Amino acid sequence: xxxxxxxxxxxxxxxxxxxxxxxxxxxxxxxxxxxxxxxxxxxxxxxxxxxxxxxxxxxxxxxxxxxxxxxxxxxxxxxxxxxxxxxxxxxxxxxxxxxxxxxxxxxxxxxxxxxxxxxxxxxxxxxxxxxxxxxxxxxxxxxxxxxxxxxxxxxxxxxxxxxxxxxxxxxxxxxxxxxxxxxxxxxxxxxxxxxxxxxxxxxxxxxxxxxxxxxxxxxxxxxxxxxxxxxxxxxxxxxxxxxxxxxxxxxxxxxxxxxxxxxxxxxxxxxxxxxxxxxxxxxxxxxxxxxxxxxxxxxxxxxxxxxxxxxxxxxxxxxxxxxxxxxxxxxxxxxxxxxxxxxxxxxxxxxxxxxxxxxxxxxxxxxxxxxxxxxxxxxxxxxxxxxxxxxxxxxxxxxx
Amino acid sequence: xxxxxxxxxxxxxxxxxxxxxxxxxxxxxxxxxxxxxxxxxxxxxxxxxxxxxxxxxxxxxxxxxxxxxxxxxxxxxxxxxxxxxxxxxxxxxxxxxxxxxxxxxxxxxxxxxxxxxxxxxxxxxxxxxxxxxxxxxxxxxxxxxxxxxxxxxxxxxxxxxxxxxxxxxxxxxxxxxxxxxxxxxxxxxxxxxxxxxxxxxxxxxxxxxxxxxxxxxxxxxxxxxxxxxxxxxxxxxxxxxxxxxxxxxxxxxxxxxxxxxxxxxxxxxxxxxxxxxxxxxxxxxxxxxxxxxxxxxxxxxxxxxxxxxxxxxxxxxxxxxxxxxxxxxxxxxxxxxxxxxxxxxxxxxxxxxxxxxxxxxxxxxxxxxxxxxxxxxxxxxxxxxxxxxxxxxxx
Numbered sequence: 001x002x003x004x005x006x007x008x009x010x011x012x013x014x015x016x017x018x019x020x021x022x023x024x025x026x027x028x029x030x031x032x033x034x035x036x037x038x039x040x041x042x043x044x045x046x047x048x049x050x051x052x053x054x055x056x057x058x059x060x061x062x063x064x065x066x067x068x069x070x071x072x073x074x075x076x077x078x079x080x081x082x083x084x085x086x087x088x089x090x091x092x093x094x095x096x097x098x099x100x101x102x103x104x105x106x107x108x109x110x111x112x113x114x115x116x117x118x119x120x121x122x123x124x125x126x127x128x129x130x131x132x133x134x135x136x137x138x139x140x141x142x143x144x145x146x147x148x149x150x151x152x153x154x155x156x157x158x159x160x161x162x163x164x165x166x167x168x169x170x171x172x173x174x175x176x177x178x179x180x181x182x183x184x185x186x187x188x189x190x191x192x193x194x195x196x197x198x199x200x201x202x203x204x205x206x207x208x209x210x211x212x213x214x215x216x217x218x219x220x221x222x223x224x225x226x227x228x229x230x231x232x233x234x235x236x237x238x239x240x241x242x243x244x245x246x247x248x249x250x251x252x253x254x255x256x257x258x259x260x261x262x263x264x265x266x267x268x269x270x271x272x273x274x275x276x277x278x279x280x281x282x283x284x285x286x287x288x289x290x291x292x293x294x295x296x297x298x299x300x301x302x303x304x305x306x307x308x309x310x311x312x313x314x315x316x317x318x319x320x321x322x323x324x325x326x327x328x329x330x331x332x333x334x335x336x337x338x339x340x341x342x343x344x345x346x347x348x349x350x351x352x353x354x355x356x357x358x359x360x361x362x363x364x365x366x367x368x369x370x371x372x373x374x375x376x377x378x379x380x381x382x383x384x385x386x387x388x389x390x391x392x393x394x395x396x397x398x399x400x
Numbered sequence: 401x402x403x404x405x406x407x408x409x410x411x412x413x414x415x416x417x418x419x420x421x422x423x424x425x426x427x428x429x430x431x432x433x434x435x436x437x438x439x440x441x442x443x444x445x446x447x448x449x450x451x452x453x454x455x456x457x458x459x460x461x462x463x464x465x466x467x468x469x470x471x472x473x474x475x476x477x478x479x480x481x482x483x484x485x486x487x488x489x490x491x492x493x494x495x496x497x498x499x500x501x502x503x504x505x506x507x508x509x510x511x512x513x514x515x516x517x518x519x520x521x522x523x524x525x526x527x528x529x530x531x532x533x534x535x536x537x538x539x540x541x542x543x544x545x546x547x548x549x550x551x552x553x554x555x556x557x558x559x560x561x562x563x564x565x566x567x568x569x570x571x572x573x574x575x576x577x578x579x580x581x582x583x584x585x586x587x588x589x590x591x592x593x594x595x596x597x598x599x600x601x602x603x604x605x606x607x608x609x610x611x612x613x614x615x616x617x618x619x620x621x622x623x624x625x626x627x628x629x630x631x632x633x634x635x636x637x638x639x640x641x642x643x644x645x646x647x648x649x650x651x652x653x654x655x656x657x658x659x660x661x662x663x664x665x666x667x668x669x670x671x672x673x674x675x676x677x678x679x680x681x682x683x684x685x686x687x688x689x690x691x692x693x694x695x696x697x698x699x700x701x702x703x704x705x706x707x708x709x710x711x712x713x714x715x716x717x718x719x720x721x722x723x724x725x726x727x728x729x730x731x732x733x734x735x736x737x738x739x740x741x742x743x744x745x746x747x748x749x750x751x752x753x754x755x756x757x758x759x760x761x762x763x764x765x766x767x768x769x770x771x772x773x774x775x776x777x778x779x780x781x782x783x784x785x786x787x788x789x790x791x792x793x794x795x
Contacts, residue, residue, distance in 0.1 A: 260780065276772040276775055276781065283716075283720045307691040373687035381686055
């Protein structure tokens with residue numbers, strides 16, 4: 001009585017739909033992109049999304065029924081890790097704030113991987129204080145002209161489109177003068193430069209916008225409502241970052257294997273205790289993610305996702321540090337310092353030292369742990385806000 | 401990668417309507433009677449609250465939750481019992497629900513001891529006579545000998561035997577007459593039932609760190625005993641496993657109480673012209689504590705759901721929940737005392753009741769370290785061999 005999973009009726013119906021898709025489009029003979037288009041049209045792309053946009057309006061928990069069955073049949077997938085920002089952040093934002101026309105136009109190429117997305121939020125002067133963005137969008141007929149500099153932009157060198165947060169009213173207080181757009185990255189006026197990180201690679205970019213153009217039809221939400229839309233995107237991001245997968249997935253699996261294979265001399269009683277504590281903490285986070293996902297199955301992401309992201313960062317850093325220790329001499333080596341521009345973060349595809357260094361970013365990217373603690377304290381626990389001197393002052397009058 | 405990957409993926413961790421109703425009615429029943437002052441009175445020798453509360457629990461049918469229907473019980477699930485333990489913990493209620501309605505009831509159910517189960521369903525109480533910190537049946541080395549229908553021996557620090565609602569029956573793991581040691585029918589060991597009022601039974605209450613779950617030392621001297629047929633080792637194992645799995649919900653309840661009470665206090669307490677909860681140093685501590693407590697709730701619910709579903713992941717779920725919830729309950733109540741300032745050190749404020757429950761509760765049915773030891777075996781992370789410490793050899 002307590003293990004009622006996804007409804008059996010939905011499951012059988014989904015399996016039948018998958019079988020029909022496979023019968024009409026044999027993966028062995030169908031071109032990859034054509035198969036993905038057909039899957040989208042069949043509502044089997046993301047089953048929780050409304051019909052007509054690649055979904056069936058079913059519980060999100062039923063997606064594995066589709067993925068597993070298609071995987072077993074050798075069908076291609078949409079390489080979701082390549083478009084993490086598109087799928088994890090752009091899609092929920094477009095679904096929540098986009099017009100029907102925008103949803104029709106943007107979601108299909110997003111899901112099928114024809115259009116890769118990035119996120120133009122952070123700036124040199126606006127990281128944790130995101131409402132301080134200075135990139136200007138100035139109206140020009142039925143379009144906007146955008147000028148400014150963005151930074152820490154993952155995937156910008158691959159992206160076709162970007163979620164853009166820009167200032168449209170410098171006379172309004174900083175949270176109220178922002179507007180949110182979907183920007184075409186393939187245009188003059190968008191320059192992407194690699195930004196090398198402490199790992200040696202350039203996974204992030206700087207993006208310089210000089211009179212770049214965005215149609216008003218690509219505005220997401222009202223003029224001046226950019227802060228609310230951006231917050232929804234960020235909550236989706238934190239849920240996406242924090243959601244655990246299977247037990248011993250990710251960093252914990254790497255470190256558990258390091259323990260099992262480490263030369264005996266590196267397996268000390270102290271390291272064993274640390275590992276067991278981290279194993280327990282990983283499982284605590286995994287079950288919290290399960291519970292949160294069950295809560296969110298009906299509703300929108302809330303600030304609780306911030307706690308997941310906080311825990312995830314802490315764990316990744318402690319685990320990757322323990323792994324360096326367990327590897328002994330190998331922990332002193334590094335795999336590759338050459339400047340690379342990867343299309344995704346690949347924690348498990350690289351060596352120990354990379355994981356240790358890359359994990360340092362986990363408590364900074366997507367909201368620093370300090371900002372997340374403030375969010376939890378204020379929005380979840382209802383504690384008083386930080387003392388603010390900038391809240392009701394016009395953005396143009398703020399000291400910078 | 402561990403063989404248990406993906407285990408328990410279907411377990412539902414959110415309460416259903418039945419559980420929500422149960423929580424609400426129990427909360428109402430406790431709020432009226434279970435005031436901090438009356439709970440604290442147990443430390444001064446007045447244990448009258450416990451009896452009143454137990455009567456209220458019986459009226460709600462809660463001691464019968466885990467008793468099978470054919471023995472007069474509710475035949476409900478572990479999830480409902482977990483909810484009861486959570487709510488009881490939030491009120492620091494001094495009733496032997498974990499020891500009697502969970503551990504003893506599950507032990508008797510595993511034995512199929514119908515008559516005694518019927519008594520429990522009707523509000524009677526029982527306790528398994530093993531040291532309170534023990535959580536593995538394999539560690540039950542019977543301290544009591546069974547000879548000619550009588551038992552002799554002594555067991556130290558048992559819960560659920562003394563207090564305002566003492567055990568009506570003691571379930572005693574015994575060695576056989578040949579001195580075999582091990583609660584196993586094959587070597588002559590068994591479980592026997594002993595009545596606390598009978599001659600030769602001496603229950604000596606102990607001054608306990610947590611007087612809401614008071615301990616007793618029990619001495620048996622040729623006390624009359626009734627042997628309970630069945631697999632004693634399996635029954636003790638089931639009782640302790642259920643206790644550990646669901647005890648985590650009590651710890652999570654204590655942690656939740658500590659967090660919410662402290663947040664509420666810091667939302668109104670002013671110092672230096674400001675609400676104290678607005679200071680970032682305190683906000684960040686509470687945010688971290690919130691994350692810990694959320695995770696404690698999730699692990700406790702996962703363990704309860706695994707027990708309810710008889711999921712193969714139960715042993716791992718229990719080890720995780722017990723080790724995590726124990727440490728979080730202690731941390732949360734220690735933070736509560738600190739962040740209440742001088743008030744937190746007083747007898748008037750209920751912080752101390754919950755601190756004592758957390759600290760003692762973290763030891764009951766296995767310490768966090770003991771449960772992590774279990775985990776090392778369960779998930780194939782063996783400890784280093786004692787000979788293998790130190791630096792790698794030159795090879």
